[in-house]
Amino acid sequence: MSSSKENQYSGQLSAGTRGQGGQAFGATISGRLEQDGDWLDQKLAADRNFDVVTRTIEVGGREAALYFIDGFCKDDMLQKLLQYFMDMKAEDMPGDAAQLLKKNIPYIEVDQEKEWEKITSSVLSGIFVLLIDGYREAVLIDARSYPSRSVEEPEKDKVLRGSKDGFVETVVFNTALIRRRIRDTDLRMEMMSAGKSSKTDIVLCYMDSRVDHGFLEKIKEKIRNIQVDSLTMNQESLAECLVPGRWWNPFPKFKYTERPDTAAAQVLEGNVILLVDNSPSAMVLPTTIFDVVEEADDYYFPPITGTYLRITRFIISLLTYLMTPTFLLLMDNPHWIPEGFAFILLQEPPNIPIVWQFLILELAIDGLRLAAVNTPNMLSTPLSVMAALVLGEFSVNSGWFSSEVMLYMAFVAIANYTQANYELSYALKFMRIITLILTAIFGIWGYGAGLAVSGLCMCCNKTLSHRSYLYPLIPLDWKKLKNRLIRRRLPGARQE
Numbered sequence: 001m002s003s004s005k006e007n008q009y010s011g012q013l014s015a016g017t018r019g020q021g022g023q024a025f026g027a028t029i030s031g032r033l034e035q036d037g038d039w040l041d042q043k044l045a046a047d048r049n050f051d052v053v054t055r056t057i058e059v060g061g062r063e064a065a066l067y068f069i070d071g072f073c074k075d076d077m078l079q080k081l082l083q084y085f086m087d088m089k090a091e092d093m094p095g096d097a098a099q100l101l102k103k104n105i106p107y108i109e110v111d112q113e114k115e116w117e118k119i120t121s122s123v124l125s126g127i128f129v130l131l132i133d134g135y136r137e138a139v140l141i142d143a144r145s146y147p148s149r150s151v152e153e154p155e156k157d158k159v160l161r162g163s164k165d166g167f168v169e170t171v172v173f174n175t176a177l178i179r180r181r182i183r184d185t186d187l188r189m190e191m192m193s194a195g196k197s198s199k200t201d202i203v204l205c206y207m208d209s210r211v212d213h214g215f216l217e218k219i220k221e222k223i224r225n226i227q228v229d230s231l232t233m234n235q236e237s238l239a240e241c242l243v244p245g246r247w248w249n250p251f252p253k254f255k256y257t258e259r260p261d262t263a264a265a266q267v268l269e270g271n272v273i274l275l276v277d278n279s280p281s282a283m284v285l286p287t288t289i290f291d292v293v294e295e296a297d298d299y300y301f302p303p304i305t306g307t308y309l310r311i312t313r314f315i316i317s318l319l320t321y322l323m324t325p326t327f328l329l330l331m332d333n334p335h336w337i338p339e340g341f342a343f344i345l346l347q348e349p350p351n352i353p354i355v356w357q358f359l360i361l362e363l364a365i366d367g368l369r370l371a372a373v374n375t376p377n378m379l380s381t382p383l384s385v386m387a388a389l390v391l392g393e394f395s396v397n398s399g400w401f402s403s404e405v406m407l408y409m410a411f412v413a414i415a416n417y418t419q420a421n422y423e424l425s426y427a428l429k430f431m432r433i434i435t436l437i438l439t440a441i442f443g444i445w446g447y448g449a450g451l452a453v454s455g456l457c458m459c460c461n462k463t464l465s466h467r468s469y470l471y472p473l474i475p476l477d478w479k480k481l482k483n484r485l486i487r488r489r490l491p492g493a494r495q496e
Helices: 003-011 033-044 077-087 095-101 118-122 171-180 215-224 235-242 260-268 288-293 303-332 339-344 352-374 377-397 403-418 422-442 444-460 477-483 490-495
Strands: 052-059 064-069 110-113 126-131 138-142 189-195 200-207 255-257 272-276 282-285
Touching: 033 052, 033 064, 033 118, 033 126, 052 077, 064 077, 064 118, 077 126, 095 110, 095 138, 095 288, 110 118, 118 138, 171 189, 171 200, 171 260, 171 272, 189 215, 189 235, 189 352, 200 215, 200 260, 215 235, 215 272, 235 282, 255 288, 260 272, 260 282, 260 339, 288 303, 288 422, 303 352, 303 422, 303 444, 303 477, 352 403, 352 422, 403 422
Parallel strands: none
Antiparallel strands: 052 064, 064 126, 110 138, 126 138, 189 200, 200 272, 255 282, 272 282
C-alpha cells in the first residue's frame, strides 16, 4: 500500500477537541497564508521543536510555506521540488490545489487536504505539507523516508533452509515483502490506526475470497473501539486491547512471526495478519495450539523430515512439562519404579527437598536468561563460564542440588529452546510449576490435578474467532488433524 493511502487512515482523533489558540481541531484552513501559518506554527510548536522545519518560498508569484519533520525527508527529492516550485511563473499557477496537483507537481504520491486534523497528522508522520496563499487546501507530498535497518534474517525465527529476509520496523516495507510473495488481486492491505497520541498504523492483511468476513469485521470493530493514549509496546499493547480479559490463562492467543514467508503462507490459508508500525513481527489470527507449534523448517524439508521435526517438537514440548513433576512423583513413590529403571533413583539422600531444588533452579535459569539478554557481547563468555561453574559442579559439590535434579532441569532448560514461541514456553513453565507444587503436596492426586488444570487452561482458551484452541483435536476433525501432525506433499494437501 502506498504511503499516501496510508496517511488517509492515520490520525483519526475524536472530533470536538480544540487546539492551542482555541481554534476547533478539525476545522478547515482559511486560505490566508499568514493566518494559516501562524495556526500551524503554534500547533506544531515550531519555535521550540528543533526538528519541525518551516520554509517560506514563492510559488508562481504567490507566497507559500513548506512544513516537514527533519529526519523523515529525502533531501535530494526536496531539493528538486523546491527548485521546481521556485521556477514556476505566475501565469503557470492554476486557480486551486486540485489543478496544481494535476498539472504542475511532477511527483507520484501527492494529495490535497483542508482539515487541520489531517494536515497536522500528515506533518507529524513525515509528509511534506505546502500551504499556498489563496488556496483553501494544503498540498501533501509524500516523499518521506523512515529510518530503518536492513531486511535481514530475524534472530528469533532462523531456519536451516529458505528465505533469509525478515520484517523490519517500517510497516510499508513489511507489506511489500508480503506483496512480493502473493501477486494476487485478491490480496487486501487495509490501514487502520489506534492510540490517541501515537496514532499507530495497523495493517490488516488477508485474502478477500478466503478470509472469514465475520471474523474480519469483528477484528476491525475491536481496533476501532480501542481507547488508549498510545500503543506503547506495539503488538503486545494491541494484543491486550483485543483480548482484555482472561489474563490468567498463559497460553498464547496469538502467533508472532518475523518471517515474511510464514506470514504469506498464513494469509493464503485464510488467516488475518496484523502488521503494526514500529514492530518487526506479524500477528497471526486466529491461532490454535497447532499453529503456535508449527515452524517454517517443517516445510523447507522433504515431507518425511518435516513430519519428524514436527512430531519431535510436540514430544519434546510434552516432556518439558511432564519431566520434573513425574520425577518428583516417582521419588516419592520409589516402589512404582520397575527394576530396569532403578538407576533413576537418587544415589544420595538430598539435603534439600527435591521440590525446592526444582523451584530454585527454575528461578535460577530464568535469572541466567535475563542476565544473558542484558550482558554485553564482550562479557558473554565470562558469564557462560561462571554459570557453568556455579550452577554445575560447585552447586552439586556444595550439597545444594542433586546431580539427577541438575540433569533433568538442564534438559528442560535446553528443550524449551526447541519451541520458537516464547509465550508457549512460559505457559508450559507455569503449568509445570503448578503441577510440581501440587504433586509435592498431594502426591498422585496433586499430579492428576495439575494435569487437569493444564488441560482446562487449554480447553478454556478460545481463539479470537471463538473456535476451540485445540481444534482440530477438539472437536475432532481427523482429516485436518492428520495434516497438522503429518507434513504432507503440498500438491496433495492442496487437493484436499
